[in-house]
Amino acid sequence: MNKRIFAAAAAAICLLTCVACGKGTEISVNENVSGNTTPSGTSDEKNADLTIGDIVQPKEGSEEYNLGSYRIASDEVKFYYDDTVSEDVMLALDRYFTTFQNEDYSTYSSLIFPDYKERYNTFLEKEYQYGFEDSFKLNCENLRTIMKNTLSEEDDSKQYTGDFTITRIKAEQPELKEDETLEDLKKKLFEYFDEVFEMDYYEYVKENSDDIEYISFYIYARGEDGEEHRLLSGYDIAFAIKDGKYYAFG
DSSP states (O other): OOHHHHHHHHHHHHHHHHEEEOOSOOOOOOTTOOOOOOOSOOOHHHHHTOOEEEEEOOOTTSTTGGGOOEEEETTSOEEEOOTTSOHHHHHHHHHHHHHHHHTOHHHHHHTBOHHHHHHHHHHHHHHHSOOHHHHHHHHHHHHHHHHHHHHHHHOTTSOOOOOOEEEEEEEEOOOOOTTOOHHHHHHHHTHHHHHHHTSOHHHHHHHTSSEEEEEEEEEEEEOTTSSEEEEEEEEEEEEEEETTEEEBOO
């Protein structure tokens, strides 16, 4: 196996470790429901100024009625969440995944927990002779591959690039098993980095953050066929909060 394949595997592990399998119920979205979206290429400045509008209640009988109420962010992504989820988490999810959509490493880098970025870059360079930016590019490819495979399953007569534009994000509190706590889930999410960094990295992040927020989420995106498709569904993610800013991992 060559170094690029090793690095791709590492990037995939990185993304899927810090965006781990969730246990929530899927959002019941008709994948062909239409929705307004902003074109790819959203600027760093626009991302930084994201806001959320007033709640929208779809009209009875409309295509979106069964999806329930939502709010629309200033980049036109529709947010589905209740009062157990903060607006800041929704905006953090939007900013983070939009960087993959737009292949925007500069913004992505600013959203990553600084210590993690430094440590993981050192790990990648030592083990794979590959850097953190390369890992980001591979994760962009991973998400594009998900969309490309979805489209190919529906119509394999066309060649797709995997381009996508995020249209909807739903977030909710994770479902806990019996005798399981939210703290247990947070610790489990960091287990891979405990091993990679040879330390209790979860405790380190706790000590160097104001809080760690953990949430289950679902993301839908429009593909090259003009329709909405499930991109990521039933996953969990953690954000470290420091001085009011939300930092992701992976």
